[in-house]
Amino acid sequence: MDLSESARAVFAVLAGASTATRPRLAADAGLSKPTVSSAVAELEAAGLAAHSGTAAGAIGRSAAVYRLGPAAGAVLAVDLGPDRTRVRGCALDGTLLAEGDGTRAEAAGTVRAVLSELPTDAPLRTIVVAVGDVTTRDGTRMRPATAKAGPVYDQVAVALPPGVPVHLENNVNCAALAELHQGAARGRDTFGYLRIGVGIGLGVVIGGRVLRGANGAAGEVARLPFPWDESREPRREALEEHIGVRSLLRRTAEAWRDGDGPCPRTAERLFALAGEGHATALAMVGRHAADIGRLAAAVSAVLDPGLIVLGGAVGANPQLLPGVRTALAELSWPTEVVSSALGDSGTVVGATRLAVARGIQTVTGVGTGRH
Template structure:
């Protein structure tokens, strides 16, 4: 299905403010919009009329007050449009289409090799009415340089080949923004997960790789190169006297899932039973009391705890949320907390509550925020 690329109409400042409030609220009466936007009731009435004329807002029923009076309820109109969020995960590609009030309109999932197929499936499921405002793609690594003429942020080698496969399915002319997948997951924890209500924290993802999402005063820290939180680049090992010089991303090699499985294969004895082929199998064996598996999980927890201590030493975040395919396993928590307490000052450590969908949840939230801005930034005249 083709999706229109339509420039937002030039709205007055008050109409832009009311649109943004309506998008956050989902639905509201005029008095509610006046209170949320900090505008007078006459100004809101004029703004709502302006939005209705542009099909950016629509009447959706009435609501009764305690005095018995009824008030018209408004929601976003058919021309408000939609956004698309894409999570290019290591195994699966997840896609979600949302209205600008954040409600889910379409979802699709496919193996990584079929990423374009998932994007096309989600686009087909989106309602035909309304323009596609923006697309956010969550990738493993991004740079801060903007691609000329596209609004797109180019991926590094980690994201490039997969993004190239996805880009052929994206509608032409729609602004595309790349965002670090760990940053997206951190946003999900901030708004819907374990860090809700916290102004600052670190989201430490440990799985196939390692990464850190840094939230300060409710905002994700991206850094000068868009690479804040790239823990894989921490120097490791740091033991030049023993002839071991740091090499690129050696820390990620040490803590990542592949190394955990290599250590398991090296340490496993015939008497321990079949050697686990996946980290899920390893943690399941540890949960059932396997001594060999528990020893490996304990060592992994100590490694993650040392990484958390490095995070605490630099950021002093007060809270670290553990996520990722191995990091989120509750069996790690006691060991991580103990090692962090041994090496650093008191820092709360909790497991992710959003879980595996967190990257897509955060990417969708970013896409909605950007989509709303494409409408509200079109304010072109003073009231």
């Protein structure tokens, strides 16, 4: 969009603040009051800013308050999870406009439903889709060697409006971004987000930025060699198979005794039984916690992150914390371990933040630094 440099700076500040007076815009953008007045007038003429009332000043004077205008537009964030699809539409100041949640099979319909609720006068600036795959550095496609979400993404892509930029991002990276800004890692600029669920993954945050790696595959701990055993050769993604929820439930079924009652078919039921003090369930949760603690020790040995946030459908369960902390303490130097503060919503929260940052960039033509 053809905006003056000062108008771009004021727009970025206004998007970050939601509402602001001209004095605040001048202070935050580092511009003079006359320059801000001209920039605001330019944004208003383009429909990118709008007057939204007045605020009383400290000495009795009132100041005009501005917000984003309808032409600023909206963004869409889509989390293509292994079981659920979560979708959010937001304004460029992060205000939630619409959201939806459906099964994986309902992904395209969930996207269409959220799109139908967005304001018709708000242009869609960008779309971020979180996938359980390694993506290219420019976020335009998934790497063929991983491409687990391909068929579902193809269905969703048909539902996306043509002509709108689409950025693909790894779901664990999105969740790590959310924990950094809104979750358990607030105030910590270096940490690891370890997701344990159907699969496993690691989001690495160094100096307040998500580490992507040379191939976009930083944190792909599923590729760690496993098992390390003289009698068995390591297999590709065997560690993910061992720690993933399917193996947890299989091992539970093998260990379940006749007098234990009905064998749990879901991780939620297993943890519920453990919470009730069921001996076999407690043993299985303890064994799983020890396995996760060993993985956390490997992460700590390589990254020394200082903090590991446990997330995912299984990993976020606080019953795992004591066992993970014990195993990690036995194998590595002191590293804090906490449960995710965002739970299942972490990925879509992070994808939304990334979409907002990219949406602002489409208007201003410059990076925002907010992601």
